[in-house]
Amino acid sequence: DLASVSTRADRDDGGWIVNGTKIWTSNAHTNDWFICLLRTTPLEADSNKREGLSQVLIDLHNTDGLELSPIPFLNGEHHFNEVSFTDVFVPDENIVGQAGMGWNQNTTEMAYERGGPDRWLSPFSTVEQLLRETQGTDIGERATELFGELTARWWSMRNLSLSVARLIDDGEAPSIESSLVKEMGTRFEIEVIEKLVELVDHQLTPESESLFQRLLAQCVLTGPGNTIRGGTIEILRSVASKGLQGLPA
Template identity: 40%
Template sequence: MQNINFNFPAPVVDSSVEALRLEVRGFLADERRKGTFQPGPDCWCAGIDTEFTRKLGQKGWIGVTWPKEYGGRELTALHRYVITEELLVAGAPVHAHWIADRQSGPLILQSGTQAMKEGILPRIAAGTCYFALGLSEPGAGSDLAAVKTRAVPTEGGWRITGTKLWSSGAQVCEYMTVLARTSKVDEKHRHAGLTQFLVRLDAPGVTVRGIRDMSGVEHFNETNFDNVFVPEDAVLGAVGDGWKQITGELAMERSGPERFLSTFVALERAFSRMAAARENTHQQAVLGRLAARIRALRSMSLGVATLLQNGESPDVEAAIVKDIGTRFEQEIIEKLREFWPIMMAQGQGDELQHLLSESLLRQPSFTLRGGTNEILKGIIARGLGLR
């Protein structure tokens, strides 16, 4: 067996990071007092409120690590971390800008044209331009190399035809980054011949259709591309580089606090309830263990943010955080159900029971989206030299 090789360094947190945390926390408390939003579980995926996102843009809390010339503030990955953590802990409706802030903006910074950087990044940072991810398809999820969406060269650009599935939030997005096949499948090199395109979702030939999930919400979509024309400069990076780009985005996509805090709002309410009751020692022990595990996961997630800040690509560390973190955020609900039975009928139960029932309906997705846990274990095993 090769050397076990992963690393979660402790972050160096300066006073400006903590000052930013307090500022975000104060803003969120004010917004709650004003009744701007109701805290909800899975808010980074389920909570779309473009007005709220615009407010965050006005505060300068989107795209904070990007260059100032493109609307950013040139802050560190740790500054971004504390903003996202505070938003998740508050259960704020942040889905509209989440994907663009987390990965589409950085992708444009790395592989986009100058016109994309100047025209799109400042609008993402202002909270007015949103992105969807066009990776999965019917028949291509874990095995992304099986994508069938094709882009064929035409005069002045490309014609895209195919169907993307489960594209979160596409109904409010201006753009989708679409992974398409640009040359025939070579069975020996299945990951070759894939290219990412920037596609406007209002282009002729694009249809976005909502898919209702079991919580009753149309959060993700099926998006059809019927011979959609995109200009030459819609290619992100170089033709054929799609696979390399996607794998490069994975550490950003998989390691953030959204991978263990999706049900934190329910846990936090449970703690308040327990503190008020001050009696049940079994309950205290169970909640205490959950709190200890959050602390450990948080240290690991901060370790990945530190590695990203240092310019590294911590794919294995990110897969470990997502595997443990997503199972943990599901387990929170199972543990809390021991003490607070879930009321599924609308309008029944108190706030905690409402949060628990919402979480229960959303939790199956935690270990699927962004790469299933079986796939993550394969990545971790490879990183450890076990396969």
């Protein structure tokens, strides 16, 4: 529940003092800056938890009191991090947009992230490599049939993403539409991986001489993470259902 964020920023002379943690921070160990959603107004028992949140820009390399902890994948790769703040000072000019409007800004930005093609195209290069390596073989014929089926669905997903992009271009914030695209795209990605595993029907290893098998092994290891990034399937369904009923997400 993003609105329940407890990492806080308390007012200080010329800025804010930040304490707390931010988890699942992508590439914090390689980036120079990142945007963090913080609570800048204390949450009262009877207040709306979506209010009093702000986005701030924080220097990842030249900030006292900031610590990064890696969250490795099952295969040992490092993408996610937990960022801890202990009395971190952030100047006023690092507030992104308007203080207290962080929830609205964040949900609008999520439409860009959830509606994009990277939410359903992840296994595409793996399927391409399968076709290259199996051309002219028995499994190649089945791979071609599978590619035809998947291409039709990829084309449908592409049109859905384009519809979200058009709404954004028109100045709208399509949170419902983008949530549905991401929910369908995530399930489709997992289905593609399962179909490929069923097709090859043998033990996969990241050390295989076959580039296709290495790519597929990577998909199997990292695929579950696709259901988390940008919001879990359950969260996306909740956002869409509440939005369709006119309720706050």
